[in-house]
Amino acid sequence: MRGMTSWAFGEEREVSPGNYARLISVHEGWAIWSFETASGTYFGVNKPADGNRHPAPLGVGQAFFGETPFASVIVQATRPYVHFRGRHLHSKAKFRAVGARFFQEASRETPLADLDGSRVEVLVDSMPTERSYSKLVKEQAFFDMAGLLSVVVQVEKLNRLGA
Numbered sequence: 473m474r475g476m477t478s479w480a481f482g483e484e485r486e487v488s489p490g491n492y493a494r495l496i497s498v499h500e501g502w503a504i505w506s507f508e509t510a511s512g513t514y515f516g517v518n519k520p521a522d523g524n525r526h527p528a529p530l531g532v533g534q535a536f537f538g539e540t541p542f543a544s545v546i547v548q549a550t551r552p553y554v555h556f557r558g559r560h561l562h563s564k565a566k567f568r569a570v571g572a573r574f575f576q577e578a579s580r581e582t583p584l585a586d587l588d589g590s591r592v593e594v595l596v597d598s599m600p601t602e603r604s605y606s607k608l609v610k611e612q613a614f615f616d617m618a619g620l621l622s623v624v625v626q627v628e629k630l631n632r633l634g635a
Contacts, residue, residue, distance in 0.1 A: 479528065484508075488531030496630075500619025502545070504627060505529060515627045517545035521594070521613030541565075541596045541611045545620070547627040553580040554587060554620070558598025559609045565596045570614065588620040 479485075484494040496504040496515075503526055505516040520526050520542045527538030536544065540559045545552060556565035556578055566575035570591045576582075578594070596611045 485529075487529045491531055493529035493531075497626075499623050499626065501616065502619055502623040504623065504630075506630070515547060515630055517547070517623055517627060519543045519615065521615055524613070540598075541594060541613050543594075543615055543617075545624060545627070547624055547631065551580065552584060552624045552628075553582065554578065554584065554617075556594050556596050556615075558596035558611050560598035560600045560607070562600070562602050563596050563598035565594055567592045567594045569593075584620055584624060587617045590617050591615070592617055 479495045481495055481497065484492050487493045490509060492508045494506045494508075496506055498504070502517055502519045505518075507514045507516060507529070516529070516536065518527050518536055520539060524539040524542065527536035527542050529535070530537045536542070536557075541556050541563075544555045544557055546555055555563075556567070557563055558565075565578040567578050567587070568575045570593055575593075575595060592615050594613055594615055596613075597608060598611070599605065599608045
């Protein structure tokens with residue numbers, strides 16, 4: 473897997489003081505990571521845009537770094553969602569199925585079933601702070617969203633097991 477060749481499955485590293493990351497598995501291009509801190513264990517899931525390398529743990533919470541854009545799955549108790557991340561911290565995205573005419577906003581309310589199994593074109597606007605418009609970066613990429621729902625199910629199982 474490009475970008476994470478230095479990470480072996482099951483290998484744990486201290487990515488910042490007191491923050492340990494471990495690559496658990498990769499399923500249809502989605503990488504599942506565990507993060508352990510004094511506060512508990514958390515999981516991160518990401519997938520690169522077509523042709524990009526996988527992002528790796530940054531060492532700050534559950535953050536990742538690498539080629540952008542990339543997709544992250546946030547699995548919360550309320551509702552899991554996909555966040556398309558751009559070069560900068562603050563980002564918003566639009567997506568459309570390949571071949572569709574119009575884009576729609578990607579948000580926490582976007583049903584995962586609308587994305588799962590499809591190939592989507594994504595436009596991501598990002599900037600270092602919420603109002604630094606002069607540093608706005610616009611990126612466009614394609615993602616294969618196959619396996620999205622099954623990776624969410626895997627992380628929900630891990631959460632229940634307290635892995």
